Amino acid sequence: MNKPKIVCFSCKFSWGYLADxxxxxxxxxxxxxxxxxxxxDAEYLVDAFLHGADGVLILGCPEGDCHYQDGTxxxxxxxxxxxxxxxxYNIEPERIRLVLARDPEGKDIxxxxxxxxxxxxxxxxxxxxxx
Amino acid sequence: xxxxxxxxxxxxxxxxxxxxxxxxxxxxINEDIQRTNVLISLLPDTIEAARDGIIQxxxxxxxxxxxxxxxxxxxxxxxxxxxxxxxxxxIRRRLxxxxxxxTYTPYLNEKPEVNIVxxxxxxxxxxxxxxxxxxxxxxxxxxxxxxxxxxxxxLGGALWLVPEYRLxxxxxxxxxxxxxxxxxxxxxxxxxxxxxxxxVNRLISDGFKAVFIAKGTPNARQxxxxxxxxxxxxxxxxxxxxxxxxxxxxGNIPPDYFKNKKIIVIGAGNVAFDSARTARRLGGEVSIVCxxxxxxxxxxxxxxxxxxIRGAWEEGIKIYASRGVRKISGKNDExxxxxxxxxxxxxCDTGFNPEFDTNDxxxxxxxxxxxxxxxxxxxxxxxxxxxxxxxxxxxVDPHTLQSxxxxxxxxxxxxxxxxFMIEAMEEGIKAAESINKYLNDEDLKVASKDYEAFGxxxxxxxxxxxxxxxxxxxxxxxxxxxxxxxTLKEAITEAKRCATxxxxxxxxxxxxxxxxKSLYAVQVDKERxxxxxxxxxxxxxxxxxxxxxxxxxxxxxxxxxxKSCGMCVAACASNARKMVDDQTAEKIKKAYAELK
Numbered sequence: 001m002n003k004p005k006i007v008c009f010s011c012k013f014s015w016g017y018l019a020d021x022x023x024x025x026x027x028x029x030x031x032x033x034x035x036x037x038x039x040x041d042a043e044y045l046v047d048a049f050l051h052g053a054d055g056v057l058i059l060g061c062p063e064g065d066c067h068y069q070d071g072t073x074x075x076x077x078x079x080x081x082x083x084x085x086x087x088x089y090n091i092e093p094e095r096i097r098l099v100l101a102r103d104p105e106g107k108d109i110x111x112x113x114x115x116x117x118x119x120x121x122x123x124x125x126x127x128x129x130x131x
Numbered sequence: 132x133x134x135x136x137x138x139x140x141x142x143x144x145x146x147x148x149x150x151x152x153x154x155x156x157x158x159x160i161n162e163d164i165q166r167t168n169v170l171i172s173l174l175p176d177t178i179e180a181a182r183d184g185i186i187q188x189x190x191x192x193x194x195x196x197x198x199x200x201x202x203x204x205x206x207x208x209x210x211x212x213x214x215x216x217x218x219x220x221x222i223r224r225r226l227x228x229x230x231x232x233x234t235y236t237p238y239l240n241e242k243p244e245v246n247i248v249x250x251x252x253x254x255x256x257x258x259x260x261x262x263x264x265x266x267x268x269x270x271x272x273x274x275x276x277x278x279x280x281x282x283x284x285x286l287g288g289a290l291w292l293v294p295e296y297r298l299x300x301x302x303x304x305x306x307x308x309x310x311x312x313x314x315x316x317x318x319x320x321x322x323x324x325x326x327x328x329x330x331v332n333r334l335i336s337d338g339f340k341a342v343f344i345a346k347g348t349p350n351a352r353q354x355x356x357x358x359x360x361x362x363x364x365x366x367x368x369x370x371x372x373x374x375x376x377x378x379x380x381x382g383n384i385p386p387d388y389f390k391n392k393k394i395i396v397i398g399a400g401n402v403a404f405d406s407a408r409t410a411r412r413l414g415g416e417v418s419i420v421c422x423x424x425x426x427x428x429x430x431x432x433x434x435x436x437x438x439x440i441r442g443a444w445e446e447g448i449k450i451y452a453s454r455g456v457r458k459i460s461g462k463n464d465e466x467x468x469x470x471x472x473x474x475x476x477x478x479c480d481t482g483f484n485p486e487f488d489t490n491d492x493x494x495x496x497x498x499x500x501x502x503x504x505x506x507x508x509x510x511x512x513x514x515x516x517x518x519x520x521x522x523x524x525x526x527v528d529p530h531t532l533q534s535x536x537x538x539x540x541x542x543x544x545x546x547x548x549x550x551f552m553i554e555a556m557e558e559g560i561k562a563a564e565s566i567n568k569y570l571n572d573e574d575l576k577v578a579s580k581d582y583e584a585f586g587x588x589x590x591x592x593x594x595x596x597x598x599x600x601x602x603x604x605x606x607x608x609x610x611x612x613x614x615x616x617x618t619l620k621e622a623i624t625e626a627k628r629c630a631t632x633x634x635x636x637x638x639x640x641x642x643x644x645x646x647x648k649s650l651y652a653v654q655v656d657k658e659r660x661x662x663x664x665x666x667x668x669x670x671x672x673x674x675x676x677x678x679x680x681x682x683x684x685x686x687x688x689x690x691x692x693x694k695s696c697g698m699c700v701a702a703c704a705s706n707a708r709k710m711v712d713d714q715t716a717e718k719i720k721k722a723y724a725e726l727k
Contacts, residue, residue, distance in 0.1 A: 005726050012646045018175050029727040032719055035646055038669075039697035044719050051723040064592035065627055067169070068696040069671040073591050078701070104175065 004054035004120040006030060006113050009044075011037045011071070014061040016106025024106050028113065037061070037098075038071025042082050045096060049086075055095045055120040057113060062100050072100055090127045094119060150691045152633030153584035154224065157212035159557035162196055164209055164224055165633045169640035171227055171626035178619050182234055189235035192228075197268055197310050198261060198556060200236045201290065203228030204298045206553050214587035214632050220596030222629045223617070230622040236302050239309040247315070251275045252340035252570050257324045260288020261552045262345035262544025264310055265559025266566070271314045273567055278317040278339070280329050286311065286318065288347050289545060290552060292376040292402070294409050295610040300380075325512045331540055341566045343532075344518070345544035345559065348506040349373060354397065356457050363459030364502070368466030372398065372406040372503025379409055389415030395469060395495055397456055398503035399423040404439035406503045407448050412608050418449040418495065422474040422485050425452040431477040442613070445604040451495070455487050459500065468496035506549050518542065531565045531575040532558060541565055585632040585692075588671045597625040635694050651695040651710035653688040659707035660685045669702035 007030045010016060016024055016033065025031055030053070034040060037060035048056050058079075060072045075098060083093040097116050103109065154164045170188045174181040192199040207225030215222050251274040256263045259281035267277040285291070286307035290298065311318050322329050324346050334342050351371030354361040363369065378384050392415050396407040399421035411417045423433045433440060433452065443450070454471035461467045473491040478484065513519055517536055520526040526535040527542045534540035543558030561577070568575050600615040607613040617625060631638065641647045653675075662684035666675040674692035677684045686707070688699075697715070700708045 007722070007726070012641075013173070017173055017644070017646070018180075030722055030725075032722050034715060035641070036696050036698070039701055039715065041701040044716075047719070047723060051726050053723075053726060064590070064594060067631060068694060068698060069588045069590045069630070071696065071698065074669060074698055074701070104173075 004117045005052060006055045006057055006117050006120065007048045007053045008032065008057045008059065008109065008113055009034050009037065009040055010059035010106075010109060011035070011061050013067045014065065014102040014104070015059045016103065016109060018104040019106040024109070028109055031109070036066065036068050036071040038066070038068060038074040040075060040078075042078055045082060046086075049091060049095070049126065054123075054126065055097065055116055057116050058096070058098045059103075059109065059112065060098060060100045062102055065102065092123055094123065095126070148581045148583060149637075150583050150585060150634050151637050152631075153212040153214055154209035154222075155633060155637065156582045156584050158209045159551075159553050160196055160560060162192065162199070162202075162209070163638065165629060165631050166638040166640045167192060167231075168222065168224070168227065168626045168629035169631060169638065170644070171231070171622055172629070173640075173644065174619065174623055176619070176623070178234075181619055185231055185234040186238050189231050189238070192231070193235075196556070198265075198306060198552070199228055200232035200239075200302060201298065201306055202553065203230070203232045204302065205293055206551070208551065208553060212584070214585070215593070215596075215628065215630060218587065218593035219628075223596055223599065223625050226597075226599065226617050227622055227626055230617040230619070232302060233616060236305050239305050239313075242309065242313055244313050244315060245272075247271060247274060249274050249276045249315070253278065253338050254566060254570075255280060255334045255339040255342045256345065257329070257342065258282070258288060258345040258347055258544065258546075259286035259307070259318060260345060260347050260544060260555060261290060262347075262555035262559040262562075263288070263343065264307065265556040266343045266345065266543070266563045267316045267559075268310065268314055269560055269563035270566060271316055273563075275566075275570075276317075278319060279311070280322045280324065281318055281320050282323045282346070284320050289349070289555075291380045292373060292405070294376065294379070294405050294412075296408070296412070296607070296613050297405070299612060325516060331516050331518075331537065335539060340570055341539050341541065343541045343543065343559075343562045343566060344516075344546060345542075345555070345562070347545040348508050348549055349377075350507045350509055351502065352505040352507040354456060354459070354502050354504060356455060361456060361459055363461055363466070366459065366461040366466045367464055368461070368499050369459065370499065370501050372396070372402050372501050373506065375406055375501050376402070376409060379413075384413065387414045389413040389499065392416070392499060393497035394418070395420060395497040395500045396503055397421070397469075397500065398505075399433045399435055399452075400503070400505070401435045401439055403503035404435045404443050406501050408439075408443055408446060410499075410501065411443075411446050411448055412610060415499070417447075418451060418497075419443065420451045420454050420456060420469065420471055420495065422455055422477045423452060424477075425450065442601075445601075446608065447604070451493070454493065455485060457487070457489065457492070466498070466500055468494055469500060470494055506545070508546065513546075528575075530561075530577045532562045533565055533569065533575060538569065541569075585634070585672075588630055588632055590630060590671075594628050596628070597621050631694075634691055636691075647695070648714070649712060650693075651713045652690060653693055653695065653699065654709055654711055655686050655688065656707045656709070657685050659705045661705050661707075662686065663704065665702045665704060666699035666708060669698045671696075671698070675699045 009032050152165050174184045209224050210221040213221035253276045256267045256279045259279045270277050351373045394410040394415035394417045396419045407417050407419050424431045453474045455474045456469050458470040471493050472487040472489045476486040532541045532543045541562045543562045544555040602613045635650045672692045674689045678687045
């Protein structure tokens with residue numbers, strides 16, 4: 001398959017806040033900085049697949065660091081349910097990945113995307129028709 | 132490096148009721164504590180890269196509190212009310228400010244003078260301590276021409292009495308000297324209030340339209356027993372804590388001055404402990420005698436800070452608690468010892484009312500006794516300046532600080548009521564406000580502030596406070612700082628602990644650094660809302676709530692508590708919640724349309 005399309009959400013409080021955002025955005029395709037991982041609606045995730053994404057990477061804050069107390073926990077709960085729902089449509093759970101760490105310069109973001117792209121590449125294209 | 136911009140500048144507006152984090156309420160000048168914690172937590176990881184950011188944070192703080200770096204050494208009142216107190220320890224706000232001070236204080240020397248057109252009235256400020264300087268700072272910013280009349284040859288007032296092992300001289304000196312330079316404030320040194328042309332009447336006839344008296348209370352209170360002054364206070368070897376600390380801070384007392392001497396300190400306040408620990412550092416064998424009980428929680432407990440008591444205890448200072456002093460004895464005009472009856476009660480319901488059991492007395496001998504039981508106002512001077520009422524008390528409105536005798540005179544700081552540095556500063560701010568109103572013919576009445584504190588938001592994890600390191604007692608009997616400051620890494624970790632309990636309007640750090648455009652209001656579409664309560668469950672700030680409307684439950688948002696985090700929006704299964712003006716959904720849509 002062609003290079004998998006990965007949408008990457010990253011929490012602004014832990015990722016890339018020291019970098020020049022526009023410069024980093026030019027380097028990273030499909031990168032969406034967001035104020036809190038907990039703000040990522042399940043709908044946004046489903047929409048990503050509907051628009052042809054092969055995987056979604058969510059970069060959140062380390063456990064216990066969330067500026068809004070438990071955004072990472074909310075995300076985890078949401079992902080657990082969503083992965084089950086997506087499985088019904090043959091969308092593998094690995095297609096959504098959550099990484100909790102801190103990277104103020106954002107220099108690790110391309111690496112995380114690359115790594116995920118490799119894993120998704122092994123899965124191939126999503127085997128479900130567009131809804 | 133992030134850059135902050137002016138748009139997100141926070142402020143506390145006096146409102147009828149305002150929700151704030153408890154630390155900010157506790158701070159007498161309502162410093163933006165949460166805001167700076169957030170900004171510190173987002174600093175780069177190396178001190179070189181972080182420098183600009185630290186100075187930027189310092190500039191924010193300086194605007195409201197030009198002494199924030201000094202607070203970083205000796206205040207920390209805010210920590211007493213931190214919600215985190217019972218969950219691993221209060222956020223070490225004081226040390227965080229001390230951390231900022233490490234970079235910011237040297238920067239003060241190069242900080243440019245502010246460009247203010249000073250075309251308003253002349254105002255005289257008597258006393259260059261925290262209260263007077265704070266008033267001068269605030270008045271100057273409003274365009275008044277301020278002259279400070281300082282009795283000594285240096286600014287800083289009672290701050291100079293704080294021993295150097297708690298507040299380095301350099302920090303104090305750099306701060307006060309630069310403050311008057313940066314603001315362009317005129318200072319007349321060696322000018323005593325009540326002498327020469329520095330009397331209220333002459334200042335007014337010299338063209339000063341208002342006078343703020345913040346001369347402090349530098350006179351020591353004499354030792355009394357019952358209603359009588361204890362005799363023997365004129366013996367050689369009897370001194371007063373304030374004078375002692377003053378002489379030490381002026382470098383008039385050589386090291387080892389008290390070597391092989393037994394020193395007795397009388398008193399239990401911070402000044403007493405400062406005197407005792409200073410005497411210990413001069414080589415003395417030191418004991419403290421005080422009326423108060425050792426149990427700090429008790430009504431009659433020792434009033435000094437816990438750190439002071441612990442420090443003294445560690446440094447080998449013996450504390451004779453619950454003891455009064457009935458008699459000072461001497462031989463050949465030399466101090467010899469004191470007689471100390473058991474103190475059975477310090478306070479009763481109406482106030483200070485000590486009682487003693489003279490059947491239970493101990494005698495303590497020593498070479499020097501340092502009396503440190505408080506300060507006494509210079510009533511004669513205040514009377515001469517016509518500042519007292521017929522009962523001999525300062526005639527001053529405690530809210531406006533205006534003299535009740537002479538409307539162009541304002542009185543504040545230690546001279547009105549002895550207190551913490553930050554309380555004196557608060558009075559300086561108040562006085563500046565009142566003077567401004569007075570000179571503009573406005574009503575001086577102050578709107579009462581009514582604050583409500585936020586509780587601790589529920590967190591899945593609470594973290595333990597960064598450890599405060601003290602040099603071991605046997606190695607710290609000198610005048611260098613004994614407490615270690617935070618490293619950048621520790622400061623970031625500690626600042627990140629802050630649970631940011633306060634509402635966003637009092638912080639806006641995220642806007643200043645460009646994370647958000649504004650604080651979005653959350654709207655609920657009543658038609659879509661099913662009243663399920665998922666949003667209430669998702670909200671960590673008790674902002675999303677269910678209310679009865681038209682006979683059914685629907686959700687609602689308390690905007691004072693809302694942090695615009697969007698978790699309720701994400702949790703809502705029926706798309707009933709949305710954030711006004713929030714561009715996130717559009718941004719995502721755009722990104723998806725261009726998916727590569």
